Amino acid sequence: MAATETLRVSAPTRRSRLAERGVDRTLLLLAPAVVLLLAMFAYPFLYGLQLSLRPQEVGGGLLGNYRAFFSDSFESGTILKTLKLAVPATAINVLASIPIAYYMRGTFRGKRLLTAILVVPVTLGTVLVAEGLLRYLGPRGWFNRTLLEIGILDEPLRLVHNYWGVLFSLVITGFPFAFLLILSYMSGIDPTLERAAATLGAGPWQRFRRIILPLLAPGLATTAVLCFVLAFAVFPSASLVGEPSGSTRVLSIAAYHAAFEDYDYSMGSAIAMIMGAVELAVIALLLGARSRLYKGPSTGGKG
Amino acid sequence: MSRRLVARPGRWLVWGAVAFFLVNLAGLIGEVIVNSLGTRWFDTWLPEGLTFKWYSNAWDEFALSHVLIVTFEVALAVIAISLLVGVPAAYALARRQFPGKRAVMLLLLLPLVLPPLTYGIPFATVLYEIKVAGTLTGVILANLVPAIPFVILVMTPFVEQVDPNIESAARMCGASTRRLMTRVLVPLLIPGILAAGLLVLVRTVAMFELTFLTSGPDSQTLVVALYNAAFAAGIRADQSIDAMAVLYMLTTLLLLVVALRFVNPTQLVSRVREEPTQ
Numbered sequence: 001m002a003a004t005e006t007l008r009v010s011a012p013t014r015r016s017r018l019a020e021r022g023v024d025r026t027l028l029l030l031a032p033a034v035v036l037l038l039a040m041f042a043y044p045f046l047y048g049l050q051l052s053l054r055p056q057e058v059g060g061g062l063l064g065n066y067r068a069f070f071s072d073s074f075e076s077g078t079i080l081k082t083l084k085l086a087v088p089a090t091a092i093n094v095l096a097s098i099p100i101a102y103y104m105r106g107t108f109r110g111k112r113l114l115t116a117i118l119v120v121p122v123t124l125g126t127v128l129v130a131e132g133l134l135r136y137l138g139p140r141g142w143f144n145r146t147l148l149e150i151g152i153l154d155e156p157l158r159l160v161h162n163y164w165g166v167l168f169s170l171v172i173t174g175f176p177f178a179f180l181l182i183l184s185y186m187s188g189i190d191p192t193l194e195r196a197a198a199t200l201g202a203g204p205w206q207r208f209r210r211i212i213l214p215l216l217a218p219g220l221a222t223t224a225v226l227c228f229v230l231a232f233a234v235f236p237s238a239s240l241v242g243e244p245s246g247s248t249r250v251l252s253i254a255a256y257h258a259a260f261e262d263y264d265y266s267m268g269s270a271i272a273m274i275m276g277a278v279e280l281a282v283i284a285l286l287l288g289a290r291s292r293l294y295k296g297p298s299t300g301g302k303g
Numbered sequence: 304m305s306r307r308l309v310a311r312p313g314r315w316l317v318w319g320a321v322a323f324f325l326v327n328l329a330g331l332i333g334e335v336i337v338n339s340l341g342t343r344w345f346d347t348w349l350p351e352g353l354t355f356k357w358y359s360n361a362w363d364e365f366a367l368s369h370v371l372i373v374t375f376e377v378a379l380a381v382i383a384i385s386l387l388v389g390v391p392a393a394y395a396l397a398r399r400q401f402p403g404k405r406a407v408m409l410l411l412l413l414p415l416v417l418p419p420l421t422y423g424i425p426f427a428t429v430l431y432e433i434k435v436a437g438t439l440t441g442v443i444l445a446n447l448v449p450a451i452p453f454v455i456l457v458m459t460p461f462v463e464q465v466d467p468n469i470e471s472a473a474r475m476c477g478a479s480t481r482r483l484m485t486r487v488l489v490p491l492l493i494p495g496i497l498a499a500g501l502l503v504l505v506r507t508v509a510m511f512e513l514t515f516l517t518s519g520p521d522s523q524t525l526v527v528a529l530y531n532a533a534f535a536a537g538i539r540a541d542q543s544i545d546a547m548a549v550l551y552m553l554t555t556l557l558l559l560v561v562a563l564r565f566v567n568p569t570q571l572v573s574r575v576r577e578e579p580t581q
Contacts, residue, residue: 021401021402023401024399026394026395026398026399027395027401028390028395029347029392029395029401030391030392030396030407032388032391032392033388033389033392033451033455034392034410036388036447036451037410037411037448037451037452038410039447040426040444040447041410041414041422041448042410042430043429044422044425044426045425047428047429048425048426049425050322050420050422051428054417054572062389072560089572096320097312099317099322100317100321102322103314103317103318113352113477116559116563117324117325118555119319119559119563120328120343120559121328122554123509123555123556123558124332125509125511125526125551125555126511126553127511127526127529127530127533127551128335128526128529128549128552129331129549130533130557131529131544131545132332132334132335132534132548133331134533135334135335135338135507136327136330136331136334136335136543137519141334142330142333142348143327143330143332146519156340164456166370172331175324179324188349209477223427224391225416230419231418232418233418233419233420233512235420235511235512235577236511236530239534240530240533240534252418252420252512255421256424256516259424259427259428260427265424265428268424268428269424269425269428270496272359272420272421272422272424272425273421274422275420276417276418276421276422278418279416279418279421280416280417283416284356300381
């Protein structure tokens with residue numbers, strides 16, 4: 001940018017003035033993507049927003065849908081139910097990934113294979129994991145059968161069609177994802193830093209606490225955000241392994257129900273908007289926590 | 304010496320947890336496979352006999368040949384369009400600083416960060432208004448919404464790795480813009496394009512919410528057909544449903560194996576990892 005400025009000749013044309021700010025024909029390459037996203041993302045989103053402000057029930061007023069949602073505890077309770085699933089799932093996935101990634105950060109034989117095996121659940125997707133959990137954790141599934149045969153249990157544990165089934169499915173699909181991200185952040189930390197600390201007499205815990213963890217903090221925040229996004233959207237597992245009319249009636253089920261079973265698109269859009277707002281609020285909290293805990297450049301990030 | 308001894312229990316605990324996770328994962332997948340191959344299975348460890356009839360059952364009952372064709376039509380269309388639109392956009396984003404770039408980045412990030420249902424419901428509503436809901440076109444359009452930003456974000460670092468001097472050199476040698484694209488940029492970007500394409504393929508095949516909201520009976524992809532079958536469990540034999548689940552699993556595993564041959568997962572993630580912070 002500075003170089004072009006010094007090269008500027010006496011009377012810049014409009015085009016060259018624009019080019020100086022980075023606006024030239026290359027930007028046309030961006031046009032199709034921006035136009036498509038405006039038409040297919042921004043427009044429907046705004047359409048949904050205004051639809052949500054025009055309740056189908058007469059006399060509701062501008063905020064009628066929102067008022068109806070928050071005054072009905074069965075509806076507004078879905079926010080808490082969603083968070084009760086998404087927050088623990090995120091915490092488990094991120095916290096469990098840290099030590100595992102820590103021990104796997106070096107190179108060793110079979111690392112690629114182990115990584116590949118851990119990635120499998122990501123590709124399986126939530127629907128398949130839900131279907132598998134129904135069998136495996138069901139009253140006659142292998143899990144309960146094993147515990148019964150060993151004699152730990154007297155009667156099968158009830159692990160599906162309730163909160164726990166959904167939580168398990170979120171951990172199974174979310175953990176590999178968190179692990180991969182944290183492993184790549186961990187591999188990005190210069191190993192010489194740790195060796196230098198060891199030379200200066202730091203023990204393993206001190207090295208982890210004082211070197212690895214601070215350098216990992218921004219990556220952890222990012223991973224937590226992405227995991228939360230995944231867990232928050234929970235839909236197929238909540239309705240398949242969960243109790244879709246009770247303890248796992250999450251926001252996405254409520255929104256789907258309103259829009260496509262009650263055919264109240266206006267209410268459905270309103271719940272969808274609430275869902276987006278709650279998610280963004282939690283993300284803002286997570287990123288805020290990150291900037292309080294850690295000030296400095298993110299590891300190797302380009303900014 | 305003492306340091307090693309302190310490190311031991313933690314290490315064993317961690318590997319134990321990994322082993323526990325993997326054993327349960329294997330059990331989960333295994334039980335679906337065994338069920339899909341079994342004859343009658345009541346109160347025993349394994350079914351009484353081995354049969355492949357559930358596969359032919361599932362194939363006919365769920366019209367799987369049609370579902371598979373739809374799945375790949377959708378995936379191929381989404382890959383082609385998102386690459387065609389996304390790669391040039393990634394190039395422009397990587398090379399230029401311009402006013403309003405932050406707004407463009409926001410437009411790219413929101414579809415990836417917001418829950419699919421948040422924009423899926425209004426999107427489906429619009430599709431119903433213009434009578435595209437339930438068609439193949441609708442499903443492809445819906446899947447493009449997250450796919451285009453995804454391609455752009457995956458491709459941007461790849462473009463940044465290409466030295467601009469190479470482009471200048473090609474210009475100096477008299478290459479036109481089109482020749483520059485086809486002879487210099489695209490060949491250099493092939494690894495990135497391949498990675499982005501494969502990831503979009505994996506994501507589209509696994510994309511449940513958006514396809515579920517926009518598809519009709521004739522435009523279901525495999526994952527939606529599987530959900531519908533599982534949701535209406537009891538109508539069909541659950542062995543058939545599991546046979547379909549196994550077919551879905553094989554499809555995704557095949558994609559995973561292909562993907563892993565071309566891209567290293569940790570490398571890949573470190574490339575896309577910058578998306579949420581900015």
